[in-house]
Every structure is written in structure tokens, then in C-alpha cells.
Amino acid sequence: MDTTAAASHDTRAGIIETRTARGNRTFLVATLVMALMFVVAPFVGVYPVFLMKALCFALYACAFNLLIGYGGLLSFGHAMFLGVAGYASAYTAKNWGFPPELAILFATALSALLGLVSGLIAIRRQGIYFAMITLALSQMIFFFCLQATSITGGEDGIQSVPRGRMLGVLDLSNTLVMYYVVLAIFLAAFLLIHRIIHSPFGNVLKTIRDNEPRAISLGYDAERYKLLAFVLSATLTGLAGATKAIVFQLASLTDVHWSMSGEVVLMTLLGGMGTIFGPVVGAFILIGMENYLASFGQWVTVITGVIFVFCVMALRKGIVGELGAWWLKRGK
Amino acid sequence: MQIFGIATQALFGQLLIGLINGAFYALLSLGLAVIFGLLNIINFTHGAQYMLGAFCAYFLLQGAGIGYWWSLLVAPIAVGILGIVIEKTMLKRLYALDHLYGLLLTFGLALVLQGVFTNYYGSSGLPYRIPDELSGGFNLGFMFLPKYRAWVIVASLIVCLATWFVIERTKLGSYLRAATENPALVQAFGINVPRMVTLTYGFGVGLAAFAGVMAAPIYQVNPQMGANLIIVVFAVVVIGGMGSIMGAIVTGFGLGVIEGLTKVFYPEASNTVIFVIMVIVLMLKPAGLFGKER
Amino acid sequence: MADAPVVATGGSVAADAAAPFFAVRDLNAWYGESHVLHGVTFDIHPGEVVTLLGRNGAGKTTTLKSIMGVVPRREGSIVFEGRETGKLASNRIAHLGIAWCPEERGIFSSLNVEENLLLPPVVRPGGMTVEEIFELFPNLKERLASQGTKLSGGEQQMLAIGRILRTGARLLLLDEPTEGLAPVIVQQIGRTIHALKKKGYTVLLVEQNFRFAATVADRHYVVDHGKVVDMIPNAELDRNMAKLHEYLGV
Helix, strand or coil: CCCCCCECCCCCCCCCCCCCHHHHHHHHHHHHHHHHHHHHHHCCCCCCCHHHHHHHHHHHHHHHHHHCCCCCCCCCCHHHHHHHHHHHHHHHHHHHCCCCHHHHHHHHHHHHHHHHHHHHCCCCCCCCHHHHHHHHHHHHHHHHHHHHHHHHCCCCCCCCCCCEEEECCECCCCCHHHHHHHHHHHHHHHHHHHHHCCCCCHHHHHHHHHHHHHHHHHCHEEEEEEEEHHHHHHHHHHHHHHHHHHHCCCCCCCHHHHHHHHHHHHHHHHCCCCCCHHHHHHHHHHHHHHHHCCHHHCHHHHHHHHHHHHHHHCCHHHHHHHHHHHHHHHCC | CEEEEEEHHHHHHHHHHHHHHHHHHHHHHHHHHHHHCCCCCCCCCCHHHHHHHHHHHHHHHHHHHHHHHHHHHHHHHHHHHHHHHHHCCHHHCCCCCCCCCHHHHHHHEEEEEEEEHHHHHHCCCCCCCCCCCCCCCEEECCEEEEEHHHHHHHHHHHHHHHHHHHHHHHHHHHHHHHHHHCCCHHHHHHHHHHHHHHHHHHHHHHHHHHHHHHHHHHHHHEEECCHHHHHHHHHHHHHHCCHHHHHHHHHHHHHHHHHHHHHHHCCHHHCHHHHHHHHHHHHCCCCCCCCCCC | CCCCCCCCHHHCHHHHHHCCCCCEEEEEEEEECCEEEEEEEEECCCCCCEEHHHCCCCCHHHHHHHHHCCCEEEEEEECCCCCCCCCCCHHHHHHHHHEEEECCCCCCCCCCCHHHCCCCCCCCCCCHHHHHHHHHHHHHCCCCCCCCHHHHHHHHHHHHHHHHCCCCEEEEECCCCCCCCCHHHHHHHHHHHHHHHHHHCEEECCCCCCHHHHHHHCEEEEECCCCEEEEEEEHHHHHHHHHHHHHHHH
């Protein structure tokens, strides 16, 4: 039956992750509910375009959370993976005639490579230094993309990216088909992330996050683990960016700008770092907010900033994190 | 006349621009270094506070007819007081937590400040006239040196070196250096360390605002002026060594000059040269050129 | 329940009747979740040298830190010269006249010797002058311009003690001043403490080395598991060796 949870509690990240049968069941049920909601959503009046945007960002945030919530590393440069993958998938789909699945795969692989290179540079440093390095690397990429107009289109970006036919069969120019493909990609990646977190690798990673000296004394090469987490995070971020470029048929400088790095930090913080559903919640709230407040121009920036401040001062565990903590307190 | 195939006018012109940029890099990274040294927080709001300094000068002139020279004094104090308020109400509560929360808070505050000002003032620049005493320039033969530009360089150098002197060579500075190393012990000696922390943050912010006033006549007053600058300044601070005062000054001026020279000889790389240098320095000496391993 | 300290048979009973010079009652302290002090209680009379003896981890350093107000959380009563200090911030406690020389000495590497020496501000009149400190510690005079941490262990200890003598503090908290030092230096520190006692300072000393403690102290309190479990006047130390060995796990 139910065994008492062997919990690992991290006050910074938030919710207690359980590795029990009950924990797993809760997760599966919740995922199923979430998946069902998404499947049904277009039919209850939610715009598929909005949903696709939110899902891409949700994937971005989940990938980012893998690094910060479970790896304990704050990257301020993830935009480079999102944007470069976007450019790669857009370019290959438009100029090399890649079918969408190939474009996305290629872009994701490129992201992994970029993740490896930047990770090797950045991982030697900790905490704030790490964040600064990732930010600067991302800026280099930004300026490169700005200037390499023959590849990236500079300020105009790459436009009119064809949706294509996925696997030769699925006509992605049909919005609903595109939507379910995006949903499938998101769910697959989401489950993959969950699997990674609860694997032996994930457990070691969490140990490193909580107490690196101890992990090292236990014989683990902390830098290797952190690097792998970084690369995984970069790869999945690339997947999100590549998919987004196909969906919106556009790759632009916005995606490599450092504000895009800041946005994903906020989504994850707001939703709950170190929780599996937090980033999804955070992404949907922020994208939803941007949508509805689009007419208010720069006030979106202000509100984003206010939410940031509020989360740091009062809501550190994020929405899902606080809910989870409250729920657990009730249970006792 | 030509040097290395480049017209001397163009070369020295770019060098001057590089020195000017370097002056601002130095002032801003100095403020960041002072704050980081004692508070262990990356003050992401620094760029916005620089912008506030410029706007303060603009408001003082438009609203009260108060000119440049007074603004140099008033703006840093006003923005510094705002900084003190931020520190006392928000930053102080984060010291016990992971340092990254300080980064996130100041990032959020930067967004708020920038967003508010962009809403009211758009993103195009507002003009600020060079004060009459500093208009015009000197013809040096190989180049034309505008008076205001020369003033900026000299004033920045003086402020930077004065700050360095106070921190490294005076009793007040010894309190600051000691508190950076071991705040609990310094407080146990009877010094009100929390108040020192607050004032230090205020001072660093004041430095940013001071730079903002000086920037107003050159770069024009616009809400985005800090955002574009702050990332480069971060790179400067990382290269110089976070928390190193001399590192911030030397690296700031030096990188400005290097950036200027790059613009002359290899313009495509001028945007990224500082970041490339940062990567190289980090691979070879992770603590930065003047930094100590923490 | 806090253990009451054994009343000194060699000390003056009348001293306890007056307003306490320094009294700790039921001091509890925590590092986060960890409850380290469980009701420490003891007295110090003016001009005394009192030691806290005990094993590693018994809570001796934590007691000093709690008196100085540098532990994250403490409860209980600490009265110094009639004033309750249990809830004060450490800088206020310093201004009342208590000074602390931590176990790790705390010499600042970004300051030179002179800056280190002059750093603690004068909080009350009556402190030693710099010249008087140089009389106690001649080595320091020659090394004024050196970087603080370039000094030898013994010199750093001199500096750490010397700098709090200028402040005018009357109660000195010394945490393991002889740790890791050569016997010659240990003797010098012993002479220093005697000299301080002559000048009227009161010293609370944490020591693992009870043989050294015996050469300078008037009374010894034994700390075990965060509590004061015994008090042994210096005169009776030999008689109580076996008991002491048991407390210290030697």
C-alpha cells in the first residue's frame, strides 16, 4: 500500500518531491488531467494560437526549471538556445526545404551543441558568476544574429517559414493539426523531464544542488552532472524554440534578446521553481497576461517587473510551490 | 595624415569615443563593484538608476531651471535616497537568502522603472544641452577635442580615483573593506554594519546617477539608455573581477578604449569584443583580472 | 531545568548579593533548527578570569557568541553591569563594554596591521593607548604596514587581542587564544592575561587546554552538551582531575 514518503525538502525550490507510489500516482493523474484539458481546450473556445504560444513557452520554462529548480543553476542566457534553435529550424525549413520534423530535430541538435560549448565555458563558475557568464554569452549570440543578416535576416528576421507536412502526412497549415502536434511535442518533453528528474541522474543532481561538497565527497563529479543538466536544459529549450518558429512561421531577434531570458526566469519563479507543474502554470499566466494586456504597451513590462518583485519578496515558492506547501500542511 | 592606414582624425576620434565610453563603463562598474563587494548582490537596477540620474537632470532643468552643475550634486543624492529606500524596504530582507534573489529583485525593479519611464517618454531621446561653460572645444591639430568630452573623462577619473582612495586608504574605507570580509565581526566591534550597508548601496546608486547626469548631454536622455549599457557593464565587472575597485576602474577605461579601437580596425566585432574578452579571461583567470577567489 | 552552578567554596559569598557584574541565566541558542545551548547559567565577578572548559562541540564558543549577540537566535538573560543584553544587537553590546576575540582570530586580509589594530572603535574611556598595547606586544610595532594575514599565528593572536584593548571594553571574551600556538607564545599569552587582570580587566576564556587555563584562571566552568554542569575553583583543580578528565573525555 502506501509507504511514508521519503521526502527531500528544499526550502528554496519549494515543494517536497516524493518518490512514493502515491507520489507517482498523483503525478500521473495530474498529467492526465492537464493533457485532457489541453486536448479539449480548442473546443471550448480557447484560441489554438494562444495555446500553442503558451505551450511552447511552457516547454521553455520546464526546460529552464530543470536547470534552476533541480540543478540549482540560474542561467540568464537561455534566450540564446531558444532563439538560435528558432533561426535554425526556420532557415532549414524555408531555405533547405526540410520537412518540419527534420527542421525541428536539426535545430534541437544544434541547441544541444551550443549548450555543450557554452556549458563548458560557464560551468566552472558558480552562482552569480555563472548567471553573468550565461548572460554575456547570450549577448554575443544576440549581436552575431543581429549582424549575420544573410542567415538570420537581421532586424527583419526569417519570415514566411513554411509549416509543411509532418512525416509527410500531417498538414501543419491546418491550425488544429498544428496544435495537436505541438501538444504532443510538449507532453512528450514534459514526461521526459519528469523521467529525468526522478532518475538516478536526477537524484544525484538534486543532491548536488542541495549540498555540493557532500555530493563530491560521495564520489560524484559535480561539474559533469551540472554540465549534463545544462545541455539537457539547452536541448529542450531548443526544442521549444524550433517548434515555435514553425508554429509562428517566424524567427526573430526578439527570441535571442536578453529580455527573453528574463521572461523565462519569471515564468519559472512565478509558477514555482523545482516543481514539475510550476513552469507550466507560470508560462500560461504570463503569456495570458501579455495577450490580454497587449494594448497597454509598456505597462506589460511594468507589471512583469512588479510580479517579479512580488514573487521574490513574498511568493518565493511560486504559485504551485506555495499551494503544495499549504496542501501538505493541511494534510498534517 | 594616416596611421596604420586610418586617417588620424578618424583614429583619434574613435579613441576619444572609446575613452568616453570607458569613462562611463568605469563609473558604472565602480558602483556595481562597491555594491557587490559589501552586499554580495548584483544590482541589476544600476542601469535604471543611471537613467534616473539623467532624467533627474532633465526634470531639474525643465521644471525648475536648475542647471547642470547643481544637477551633478542633486541627482545623485535624490536617486541615492531612492536607493536607500529600496535597500531598507526590500534588499535587506534578502540577505539571508541565496544571493540570486537579490539579482532577481533588482532585475524586477529595473523592469518597473524602465517600463514606467518608457510609457511616459517613449524610447526616443530627450535633449539636454551641454552647459555653456563646457561647449566648444580645443583644436589639437591631430584631432578636435570637445570641451565637454574632455570634462567627462577628467571628472570620471577624479571621481573614480577619489572613490578608490577613500576605500583603500582611509579609515572609513577600512571599515568597508573589513565589513566586506567579515560583517559579523565588524558589527561585534561596535560598528553599525546594517547602516553602513544601506549607505554603501546608496553611494553606489548615487555613482550611477552621477554618471547619468554626465551622460545626458552626450547620449540624450531616454528610458532605454541604461538597459543597453548595463549588460556591457556586467561583462566589464566580470572581467575586472567582481568586487575589485581598481579592477573596475582600469578595466572600464581599458575596455572602452579597446572597443573604440576595434571599431576602427574591425567594426563588425565592436559589439562583441568585450564579451569575447570576457570569455577568454574567464577561461584563463576565472576570478577576473584583479579579482580574488571568493 | 537548568543545572544550578556549584557555589564556589573559595569565592566570596557576599559578591553574589550585590548587583551582578556579569550573569548569564538560562541561555538557549540555536543555529537554524539545531538547538545548541540548553540553559547555560553562570556568573562572573569583576576582575576575575573565568574559563569555560569542555569538549569539542560542548557549546563553549556558542556561549561566547551568544553573549556577543552574533548567533542567529538566542533566548535567556544576560546581565552586564546591571543591564540586560540578551536582546541587543552586537554593536550595542560592544558599546556597553564587552569585546570579543573569536576563535579564528578574524584578522582582516584586506587591511594592514595598523588598520586592523585601529579598527575597533573606542566605546568607553579607559582603554589602553596604542603605546601601551605595543608594550604588551612589541612585535606588532614592527609589522604595522604588513598585510594583516601575513603575520604568523602567534602575531595574529597578539593583534586580535591587542585591538580590543584599545576600545575601553572591560569584559573580554577570548576564544581559544592558545590554539595552535607554540609553547613560547602560549606563555606570552599567559603573561598577557595576568597583566590584563592586574589592570582590572575581566576575562571570560574558552579553552581546551585546561593546563594553560589553570595558570591564569580563578574559576572554571565545565560546559557539556550546551549546559554548565560544574564549577571548579582553580585552587581545587588538582583535587578534581579525575572528574575533569571525565568531563573532557580525555
